[in-house]
Amino acid sequence: MAKQSNPFLNFDVTKMMADFDPSKMADEFTKFASNYKLPAFDVESVMASQRKNIEALAAANKAATEGMQNVATRQAAILQETLDEATKSFANFGKAGDPSAAAAKQAELYQAAFEKALANMSELADMVAKSSNEATTVVNQRISDSLDEIKALSKKSAK
Numbered sequence: 831m832a833k834q835s836n837p838f839l840n841f842d843v844t845k846m847m848a849d850f851d852p853s854k855m856a857d858e859f860t861k862f863a864s865n866y867k868l869p870a871f872d873v874e875s876v877m878a879s880q881r882k883n884i885e886a887l888a889a890a891n892k893a894a895t896e897g898m899q900n901v902a903t904r905q906a907a908i909l910q911e912t913l914d915e916a917t918k919s920f921a922n923f924g925k926a927g928d929p930s931a932a933a934a935k936q937a938e939l940y941q942a943a944f945e946k947a948l949a950n951m952s953e954l955a956d957m958v959a960k961s962s963n964e965a966t967t968v969v970n971q972r973i974s975d976s977l978d979e980i981k982a983l984s985k986k987s988a989k
Contacts, residue, residue, distance in 0.1 A: 847940040879979045886972030897961020901954055908950045
């Protein structure tokens, strides 16, 4: 029996996304819209504003992505540190001769591991908050600038 393929799934998404250029689309729209003379509508200003919006979103995405990469890198380092410490701890357990000394040592190790885990969680939470704050700051600034641009456009078109 011959294998049938779905003709709707025979496309390369990576190629499609590589060809996707929002600023090129904005330029095409600007050319198209400039052919029509609309009263009190500054196409160039609107398109410039939209380009800035796209740039701000790209900057916010970059900040968020870099932040998540930093968190993932730190998580990997924490895991490696934890595994190294666990290996050393297990090696030391065999050396303790007295059961009460071994129990005390084990309690110390548990307490140290718990405190280290809390510190690591706090560090990771701070990293995520910082990354989120950076991305949000970029978007908030662009929203504020965009509102100022809209006010200026409306004043200009009212004249």
